Amino acid sequence: MVQDQGESTVLPEALLKIAKRELREDRCTREQCLEQLRNWVAKNEDLRNVRCDDTFLLRFLRAKKFSVPMAEQTLLKYLNIRRTFPHMSTQLDYLEPRLGDLIDQGYIFAVPQRDKHGRRVVVINAKGLNPKIHTSCDQAKAHFLTYECLMEDQETQITGLTHVGDFAGVTTAHVTNWNPTEFARIFKWGEQSLPMRHKEIHLINVPSTLKWLIDFVKNRVSSKMKNRLIIYGSEKELMKSVDQGCLPLEMGGKVPMREMIELWKQELATKRDLILGLDKSTLLSDRGIQRKSSFNAEKASTGGPNFVSQIESIEGSFRKLEFD
Incomplete structure (x- = not known):
């Protein structure tokens, strides 16, 4: 200890x-x-x-x-x-080349300013991820690194997080980058395993062919999370809900994204040793984790016993899609 x-x-x-x-x-x-x-x-x-x-x-x-x-x-x-x-949640070093490249490209970062509620705003920018270069493992590590860094701040623990996701540039390859079984397991465990308060989730530039996947996901999270996820048709609509000062210039804000990314890298540097030190923690057995009866637990947490097969069906469908 x-x-x-x-x-x-x-x-x-x-x-x-x-x-x-x-x-x-x-x-x-x-x-x-x-x-x-x-x-x-x-x-x-x-x-x-x-x-x-x-x-x-x-x-x-x-x-x-x-x-x-x-x-x-x-x-x-x-x-x-x-x-x-x-492979997705440890060795979260922003100096590691593959992970560092995702951060440099602005795939995910926290805006330096807090919004009117005192929350940090996490921007997820689909254009910052090239599925021909980065794997789902790289993508997951970028998310874990972001949240580990933010949760080292007690003010953020109290106020929670706001997310803004820009889906412009999403292609079929972004979706099929994931192994269906692994995605299903990460999806199933993520919400109940990571100690964060997700207060608002705002999505913009969502292709029409992707909205049904988001509806699929919304139907498998808690009603609280479902009500906090909103899709917008334009930046003007987005700025009615998210402080303009908390958006990068490229999304209608005032500060260039590159400047925000560099400030985020400075923040990651200050927390680097703490985050890497988390790898020393070990759970020897999962016997202490309480589980409901297998059927009810699976149905409640995944939307049904065939969740993995449904994800596989989605992957197959996406391989046939062409995005606008």
């Missing part, structure tokens, strides 16, 4: 009010739950070298509104997804 690395960051009063209102967090709750979770980590024989500093443990407590049992389960699932998909 990694020893506690210090007290929680001192947070502004306005942020503490948000934490109280949305997460049921106050000083007493925070201290008691941290102690309980830290003791649980220390006693759990299936865990090795898990960080026990406040910032790391608060990821899980805040994501589950300070329900310690739920935070414990999310921590186990988080470690399990890293253990099961190490």
Whole structure:
């Protein structure tokens, strides 16, 4: 077990009010739950070298509104997804050439400014990924790296994230880049394993031939997530919902994307050692992860027992599509 690395960051009063209102967090709750979770980590024989500093443990407590049992389960699932998909979720080094190239191309980055809600805005730019060069593994690592970096910030843990996805330039190859079975498993586990608060998801320039896939995905996430995903027909519509200052110049904002990317790389540099250090954490067994009855669990989390075959059918369909 990694020893506690210090007290929680001192947070502004306005942020503490948000934490109280949305997460049921106050000083007493925070201290008691941290102690309980830290003791649980220390006693759990299936865990090795898990960080026990406040910032790391608060990821899980805040994501589950300070329900310690739920935070414990999310921590186990988080470690399990890293253990099961190490090729996608570990060795997250922005200096590694393939991953660094995706970042340089602006495939995914966090805007330096916070929006009016105090949230970081994550931009996903399909043009920044060349499926002839980058694999689904590269793509997944870029996402994991982004979220690991952002979750090291306690303000972001409290306020959550806003996502803006620009699908301009999407081709059939972007979709068929993924192995259907692996995509299904990542999709199934991702929402329940990563301790993040996705507050808004805005999509723009979605080809008509891709909208039915998004509907397919929406039908297999929680109703809360489904209601937070909105597709826009134009940048003007998008800017009614997302602060203009939080969009790159190329999407109707004011700051050039290249400038935002360079600032993001500086942020990744400051967190590089922390993120790489996460690879020391080990889950020896998944026996502590609670599971519902197999049929109900699969139906609830994937939309039915034939989820993988449905994904394979989608891949086959996409190979026949031509995008506008």
